[in-house]
Amino acid sequence: MRVNAEILSEGEEEEETKKGKDVGLQKMVVGYALTSKKKNSFLQPKFEALARNKGIFFVAIDSNKPLADQGPFDVVLHKLLGKEWTEIIEEYRQKHPEVTVLDPPDAIEHLQNRQSMLEDVAELNFCDGNGKVGTPKQLVIEKDPQSIAHAVEVAGLKLPLVAKPLVVDGSAKSHELFLAYDQNSLSELEPPLVLQEFINHGGLLFKIYIVGEAIKVVRRFSLPNVSEQELLKVGGFLRFPRVSCAAASAEDAELDPGIAELPPRPLLEKLAKELRSRLGLRLFNIDMIREHGTRDTYYVIDINYFPGYGKMPDYENIFTDFLLSLGRHKKRPTT
Structure with a gap:
């Protein structure tokens, strides 16, 4: 039945x-x-x-x-x-x-805006013996694409920049992102959006699933590193329909151990506990990256409510x- x-x-x-x-x-x-x-x-x-x-x-x-x-x-x-x-x-x-x-609807609503979703992480100023967790420097653009370049300059953001839709409504479009390499390409983006400084992370993202007090981490391929030379040569922007989907699993890939090493379990447990309390949610996932060349500097770049648990091993x-x-x-x- x-x-x-x-x-x-x-x-x-x-x-x-x-x-x-x-x-x-x-x-x-x-x-x-x-x-x-x-x-x-x-x-x-x-x-x-x-x-x-x-x-x-x-x-x-x-x-x-x-x-x-x-x-x-x-x-x-x-x-x-x-x-x-x-x-x-x-x-x-x-x-x-x-x-x-x-979960409570007001808590869910908090994650439907990419500006508010990372505020709790930023306010945590999370740092312990296992590592430091922050958020990329970001800027919200509500309207007028012609003003984006000036706003970026005033805010002191460094290129390249990741552009994401401000509102997360579950649609495919809300998960699209763009990587902008130069100032001129910024005016071609479509507000409302969030601009985040791109942080080299070895092309690997950690998707941390939270189910109550349980934590499951999986590796996903992500955007590759951008070198200074590439930044000078490449113009415009690149569009990515969706990053870190299940098809981009990196679990069985041969990776540099320094890149593939999972974040320390104690760090994840403390971070998850803090965010459960601050967000008032029990079902969410954290997209986290490790800054390339470091062992303990992490950034949360997205938080999603009730993610695709069907893609989580042993869900x-x-x-x-x-x-x-x-x-x-x-x-x-x-x-």
Whole structure:
């Protein structure tokens, strides 16, 4: 039975509950509100089967019906955009504090703007015995592409610059980026956008997945280093539809050990703990680079809410354990 495809009927729910009791499991119902694309990548058959064996059942939330009339749920998992949905889920959170909502809409909104998403990292001024973590120097351009070159000069940003859309709305366009090599090319960019100083990082990016307190790091190929000579010769800008996708995995590549070495685990654990607290989120990932030629200087260049966990190795077990931890000390009230 595929319980994720539609709301369970009363008879089906009773049958599934009985099954859970038969195997000595406490049933957990996870209502989900996801786009079709996110649902297909996240709710893979292997994951659903594992979760079901542990007493976790995924139930689709019908956006055409009042959320309060659906359930009851132990957990609500969502990643939908728009003011209307935000108001619906926020009202639901207020009226049903016994339900774990992943995650609060106002906290998610904080990551939908590339200016605000990195503010918490910058304010941390994170530095310990395992390394230093900062953010690239950046500048927000709201409008008027003709003024970009002057604004860059005033801000003291050094070329080349990475240009990214200011708003992260889940679309393919919001993940596009451009690498601008000279001042003249800046006027061809389309605001609103964020300009970040490009930091040579050996063409490798660390994608750090956070699932509650669990951390999983994978290597992804990224933009190659830019030399001083290349900067003088190359003009204009280069467009990259998407960097660090799963197809760009560097896990099995032969890499310089100094580039491929993962960031120290204690550093990642402390950083993740700080960001969980500051962001108020439990499901996100951090895109981090190591400055080329250093061993302990890192930069966070992006943070994403509810990333493509289906691309994360062993996500089925990690996410199942996370959901079980949410219900371990909580019991859904009877209605």
